Amino acid sequence: MAEGAAAHGPGETPPKGNGAIGVLPILFALALFAAFLAALPTVSAGERLLWTIDWVPSLGIGFAFMVDGLSLTFALLISGIGTLVLLYSNSYLAGHPQYGRFALYLTSFMVAMLGLVLADDLIVLFVFWELTTITSYLLIGFSHETEKGRRNALQALFVTGAGALAFLAGLILLGFAAGTTRISDILAQGTAIHDHPLYLPILLLLLLGAFTKSAQVPFHFWLPNAMAAPTPVSAFLHSATMVKAGVYVMARVHPSMAGTDVWLWTLTIFGVITAVYASILALRQTDLKQSLAYTTLMALGTLTLFLGQESGYAMTAFATFLIVHSLYKAALFLVIGSVDHGAGTREADLLGGLGRAMPVTAIAAAVAAMSMAGFPPFLGFIGKELKYAGALAVASEPVLVAGGVLLANALMFAVAGIVAFRPFWRPAGGDLPRKPHEAPWPMLAGPVLLAALGALFGLNPDLLQVSLVNPTVLSLTGSENEVVELKLWAGVNLPLVLSIATFVLGLLFYLAHRPLRASLAGFFAAAPSLDRGWDGFMDALKRSAGAVTDIIQTGRMTDYFVATFATIAIGLAAAMGFRGLPSLDPAFGAVSWIDLALAGLILGGAALTAFTSSRIAAIAALGVVGIGTALVFIFFGAPDVAITQLMVEVLVVVLVAIVMLRLPRLDAAPNPFRPGHAGLAVAVGTVVTLALLAVLTAPLDRRLSDYFEATSWPEAFGRNIVNVILVDFRALDTFGEVAVVVVAALSAVALLRQGKAGGKGETK
Amino acid sequence: MEALLALTIGVLVAAAVYLMLSGHMFRFILGLVLISNAANLTIFTAGRLTEGVPALIAVGAEAPDGLVANPLPQALVLTAIVIGFGLFAFAITLVKRAWTELGTVEADEMRLAEPRKEKP
Known part of the structure; x- marks a missing residue:
């Protein structure tokens, strides 16, 4: 279970790090973060940075990149959390024999993800999209020695890869409909795409790609399985970055695509279902990491829900919650990793009393969890208030949406307590596999910094508002006037009432979570599981592939030949059927007695070769055909060809004779007449004759x-x-x-x- | 004559296909030789038949005098004959070798690459 602990035994002192291989990626990520930070003032001022070099100029495709509020927010989250995760991994996997490989995968993933969010060209976007799929496959499958690790990595690859095919089709159609693949140009066209006949196919294909990548129900099952990856990977990919790629793309095309009923309802319904369903599943888990994985699904559902809307409230809520979630979720994942590392287990029922042994981790966990649960004065509180305001602003179905969000939030509150409060502050639940110890500083830096940022932004929301939220909302709506001001105290209003209801409900869920979990476990054990369905699907796929192979590949050469010749006959016959039968020049039909004699020679030889059971007769008949052919060449002005043919014919007969004497007698093998083969042979002969006649009629x-x-x-x-x-x-x-x-x-x-x-x- | 040759070629192909389908490697070789002959005749006939005038240029002339046999298909057929012979020589030694190694000349008995499925 504790994959990090595998690197060193319980009694030994853990190695300090992984040398230059460990340090260089951290510095690289830090440099990227600094570079993006340097772009922040420009972008906060409302500007957009564009950068292009030609790639396929004939198709108008270029390596085009754009830095605006939305992409910069993502880029900062990716590079910032990436730096902390790499720092954390260097201790978590200290001395791991394959750390170099791990760092390479993780860094490649980070670069691919940055390319994805910065791409200003649909094709470039897709290339990076697929690169994230591949690198995440390698990361999930990092523990490739285990059957489970391999299966889960493949599952993630297949689900997101299949979605990516739909996504590519959607991107191509979008480029076709808009007349350009440059995203900034498409955005400049506004909502013109709504009236295009391809709007609906484009929308559905893009959403299919985004929903599989962002694990919306019913494509959600791969994400909890992807937790087979080492915990720092989960913290990076499955909270802050990769799963948000789908959300990012929906946000990117939001200005062009949103505003129709299809968009509104698809995103709202899928978002609400995912959020509620995932929160219930999160409560059910006993493995802390799995619990967190499901709350990630809940967050993705909520983000999708907001993107369905167009109001300034919803957009501000989206931007804020995006940042809030990344901060607390990455922090909590890293905390779970530290707990696993320190105590040797992630089982909720075993863990307890860690607060004394791991005080710094415990405080970081508490701060992050408060943000997650939505307590003031943390950023999560503001995020939650905005969520309610955004949900209530949904014009058509405020009760449904707000109700869904309320339920999901209350469950999230309970999960925050289970994950970040119980393990540290309740009395120990059982014997831990290892005596818990505090994590080393590189493993504290991530949780502490991320949790502190959540608190800092909560106390000082203007800081976040001006730098990141406003530019992001500008990217989404095209106007800064839409932004709703972030503040801790917004007065007594409906969102506040709902917040209080959340706390009460959440506390109830938390206190009752053990009986709840038991009844949920019973329910889900009986309900059909998509994950098991997946195994069945894969097995059926393999079986049907095997069955098809058995039919096509019989291992009998004659079957292959029948297929080949039948294809020739049918193909030529079909071609002939389309052209009509040839009408021949009568001159071609004229024959002299020499012609007849030649044809008779060849025909007789061929027939004898085909049906004789005597070796000598076969060789002689073969020679007759060869000589007949040579005679045709002589009579029709080709003496050189005839000479060659005769020489070769002699050699053929000699060779056949020599070899045949060493082979078993021909009459030893029975040669009964085969009517089926004869029919096929006649068919092939007929189409060849017809084809040749057709050639002869052409000038x-x-x-x-x-x-x-x-x-x-x-x-x-x-x-x-x-x-x-x-x-x-x-x-x-x-x-x-x-x-x-x-x-x-x-x-x-x-x-x-x-x-x-x-x-x-x-x-x- | 073209029509008659087309018919003859059809029969040659039919005989070759019948032999190649037999599954007996030696008969297969016979079919291979027949089908190469048929292919060569097809190319030759498709270039039209011209009786008795080889594609030669008389001494002192710059170009052939009047209509001569079409030289292009002849050149192609020449190449094809030689390549066909190379293929044949290789195939027949392969058969001989298969006989020494596997002890059979029946193609369907040669199951090293695609072994029969065990019946469960």
């Missing part, structure tokens, strides 16, 4: 032949045009042909000689 293009006839002597000084073509005009082809024959000869010799030299040792 002959003699341009190349005329060119060779005219230039053969003046340019190549040869009077035999065929020879000139072979050794001059197409000399390189002839050279290749010689090479082929030489290779064939060498291989034949090798095969024959090996048979002699290898002897019996090789044969069996």
Whole structure:
């Protein structure tokens, strides 16, 4: 369970870090964070930074990047939390033999995620989107020695990868409908896309991609499984960054796509269902990390819900809650990692009394949890008040939405207590696998800083408002006037009443969570599970693939040949059916007695070869066909071809004769008439004849032949045009042909000689 | 003659296909030789038949005098004959080798790469 602890035994002193491999990524992430911080004043002033280099100019695709309020908020969260997580990991996985790999994956993921939120081109956006999918697959599957780790990583890859295909289709359609792939240009067109006939397909495809990535019900099942990753990964990917990629994209296209009924209802319904369902599931878990994973789902549902709306309240609530959630959720995940690291377990019923052993972690956890539960004066309180205000501002169904948010918040309150209060402050619940100890400073820095920021912004909301919330709302609505002021005390109003109701309800849930959990466990054990359904789906997929393979790949060569020849016959017949049967020049039908004799020779030889059971007769008949062919060449002005044909024919017969003497007699193998094969053979022969007749009815293009006839002597000084073509005009082809024959000869010799030299040792 | 040759080629192909479907490696080789002949004749016929005038340029002339046989398909067929022979030589040694190694010339008995499924 405690994957970090695996690196060092209980009695040994843990190693200090991972050397340069551990430190360099931290510095890299810190430098990125500093760079984004430097852009903050410009963006806060309402400006947008654009940067482009050409990539595929013919399609108008460029490596275009844009820094505005929305993307900068995300970029700061990604690089800032990334720095803290890398710092944390360096201690958490200290001395891990594969730490270099881990740091590489995590840093690559961070860069991909930054590319995603900064991309100003739909195609670039997609490329980074897929890069996050792949790097997160590697991170979830980091514990690849376990069956579970591999399965869960694959599940995340498949679900988000399948969504990504829909997403790509949606992006391409969007680019097509808007006439440009540049996101800033699309946004400049305003809501013009609403009237495009492709609006609905675009919307549904984009949302399918976003919902799978952001784990909305019913695509939610992969996210809790992704907790197979080491805890710092969960803190980074599954709270602050990757799962928010879907949310980011919905926010990015919000100015263009939002405002229709489809958008409003799809996002609202999916958001509410996800938020409530996930909160209930969160309460059910006993593993602290799993609990947190489900509350992440709840947060994603809430963010989706807000993006469904257009009001300034909802947008401000979105921007604020986005930041609030990232801060407290990353902090709590890291705390859970420290608890796991220090106490050796994450089971809620075992843990207790850690407050004394891990005081700093406990305080950081408490502060983050207060923010999560929505206590004043923390930022979470402001976030929650705004959530209610935003929910009540939903014009059509305020009761449904506000009710859903209330229930979800109350459950969140209870979970905050279970995760961050009980393990530290209640008496110990049982024997811990390890004597708990306080985490080293790099593992404290993350939780403490993130929790402190939540408190700082709560006490001083203007700081956050001016720097990040206003620019983000500007990105979403195009106007700063829409922003609602963040304040701790907004007077006695409906949101405040709802807040108090949340506390009361949440406290009830917290006190009753053990019986509740038991009844929930009973209910969910009986209910169908999508996760188990997934296994069934994968098994069925593999079985059907196996069944199809068994049908297609029988392992019998004759079956493959039947398929090949039937394809030829049907394909040519279909082509002929489209063109109509050829009408032939009567001159082609004229025959002399020589023609008849030639044809008879070839036909007789072919028939005998096909049906004889005598080796000698077969060889002789083969020779007859060859000589008949050579005679055709002679009569119709091709003496060179005829000579070659005769020489080759002699060689063929000699070779066949030599080899055949070493093979079993032909009449030893029964050769009954095979009517099915004969029918197929006649069909192939018929279509070949028809195809050739069709060719003959088409006019002959003699341009190349005329060119060779005219230039053969003046340019190549040869009077035999065929020879000139072979050794001059197409000399390189002839050279290749010689090479082929030489290779064939060498291989034949090798095969024959090996048979002699290898002897019996090789044969069996 | 073109029509008659087209018919002859059809029969050649049919005989070749029948032989190749037999599953007996030696008959397969016979079919391979027949189908190469059929292919060569097809190319030759598609370039039209011209009786008795090879594509030669008389001494002193710059170009052939009047209509001669189409040289282009002839060049192609020449190449094809030689390549076909190379293929044939390789295939027949392969068959011989298969016989020494596997003790069978029946294609459907050669199941090293795709073994039969065990019946459960």
